[in-house]
Amino acid sequence: MSTIRARLNIERDGFSLAVDLALPGQGVTALFGHSGAGKTTVLRAIAGLERAPGGFVAFDDDTWQDEARGVFVPPHCRALGYVFQEASLFPHLSVRANLEFGQKRVPARERRFDLAQVAELFGLSELLARRPQHLSGGERQRAAIARALLASPRLLLMDEPLASLDLQRKREILPYLERMHDALSIPIIYVSHSADEVARLADHIVLLQAGRVAASGTLTETLARTDLPGAFGDDAGVVFETVLAAHEEDELSRLTFDGGSLYVARRREALGSRLRCRIHARDVSLALERPRATSIVNVLPALVTATAATDTPGHALVQMRIGSAPLLARITERSRRELGIVAGMQVWAQVKGVALLN
Numbered sequence: 001m002s003t004i005r006a007r008l009n010i011e012r013d014g015f016s017l018a019v020d021l022a023l024p025g026q027g028v029t030a031l032f033g034h035s036g037a038g039k040t041t042v043l044r045a046i047a048g049l050e051r052a053p054g055g056f057v058a059f060d061d062d063t064w065q066d067e068a069r070g071v072f073v074p075p076h077c078r079a080l081g082y083v084f085q086e087a088s089l090f091p092h093l094s095v096r097a098n099l100e101f102g103q104k105r106v107p108a109r110e111r112r113f114d115l116a117q118v119a120e121l122f123g124l125s126e127l128l129a130r131r132p133q134h135l136s137g138g139e140r141q142r143a144a145i146a147r148a149l150l151a152s153p154r155l156l157l158m159d160e161p162l163a164s165l166d167l168q169r170k171r172e173i174l175p176y177l178e179r180m181h182d183a184l185s186i187p188i189i190y191v192s193h194s195a196d197e198v199a200r201l202a203d204h205i206v207l208l209q210a211g212r213v214a215a216s217g218t219l220t221e222t223l224a225r226t227d228l229p230g231a232f233g234d235d236a237g238v239v240f241e242t243v244l245a246a247h248e249e250d251e252l253s254r255l256t257f258d259g260g261s262l263y264v265a266r267r268r269e270a271l272g273s274r275l276r277c278r279i280h281a282r283d284v285s286l287a288l289e290r291p292r293a294t295s296i297v298n299v300l301p302a303l304v305t306a307t308a309a310t311d312t313p314g315h316a317l318v319q320m321r322i323g324s325a326p327l328l329a330r331i332t333e334r335s336r337r338e339l340g341i342v343a344g345m346q347v348w349a350q351v352k353g354v355a356l357l358n
């Protein structure tokens with residue numbers, strides 16, 4: 001498996017960045033963190049838009065920066081695509097000409113993607129003749145991503161590509177990003193400070209705090225950590241990778257995961273579809289015995305693996321496993337103490353809300 005390496009040290013007034021990253025060369029890696037944590041700086045340094053003194057950046061055996069050996073490949077010679085917060089299309093060119101501009105940067109036999117295929121993937125086929133000023137913000141951003149891909153990069157860097165869009169447009173564009181993730185095998189580093197966006201798109205996450213890597217790992221395991229207070233705040237929660245197993249009575253569908261089943265409002269997808277769900281810690285409550293009279297549909301046996309304080313005084317985070325799937329519950333410290341919840345206990349987790357992310 002290919003790997004992205006980035007050893008970067010940058011000093012600015014009031015800010016210092018020191019990271020040593022080894023990222024998987026496949027799937028989506030989210031660079032996540034609060035404003036000012038250094039996410040954009042890392043991305044720009046990987047692209048060579050910013051030169052980290054003494055830095056080292058490589059994609060597989062392609063070394064882009066190795067100051068110890070005097071290597072610094074300029075940004076336009078690195079096989080990467082960069083998508084900015086605001087779509088940067090040429091206003092005087094049609095969408096098609098903008099896409100062709102990306103494509104023409106590479107000789108025909110080295111092109112990895114076909115213009116028609118990428119246009120179709122991003123819902124641009126009907127918009128190819130239009131100028132950027134006649135596109136919506138979401139369409140413009142889709143065209144900017146398509147243009148970056150058509151330059152056949154080995155790595156795609158995306159800096160909060162949805163940041164300039166309103167909620168409605170964000171919702172519109174997310175499915176396109178998911179399709180890109182599923183259809184094209186190109187590694188992506190995706191900067192975001194939205195936990196929901198990350199939960200939806202990422203496979204791997206790097207949590208940056210004040211210029212340092214606070215955590216790096218698979219999305220599932222990192223979101224389930226209890227030792228990162230403040231990182232996810234009120235959005236703390238896990239993701240489950242599930243399979244749509246059955247449609248049942250009462251307009252319910254049953255999803256299976258490695259450890260059990262979850263019921264959700266009936267889905268339209270075909271049986272066997274893979275669906276990613278998000279369960280917020282605040283939507284999970286705990287009981288020591290199996291609740292008999294409860295309106296909650298999803299009640300799952302779980303093994304407590306850790307407990308921790310949260311950044312909200314009076315609240316505790318309880319980490320559990322259901323089979324191999326981690327789950328978090330946020331309960332009051334008083335309840336935790338009165339129920340005597342500690343690692344190693346068997347409990348019943350009542351899941352009040354399951355958000356389907358697809």
Ligand SMILES: Nc1ncnc2c1ncn2[C@@H]1O[C@H](COP(=O)(O)OP(=O)(O)OP(=O)(O)O)[C@@H](O)[C@H]1O
Pocket residue numbers: 012014015033034035036037038039040041042193
């Ligand atoms: N060109 C620059 N010159 C000096 N300082 C800068 C420059 N660009 C960014 N900074 C500072 O470096 C730090 C990291 O900024 P960076 O943009 O990497 O953070 P970020 O995590 O991407 O934040 P955001 O989510 O707000 O975009 C901040 O303190 C910022 O003020």
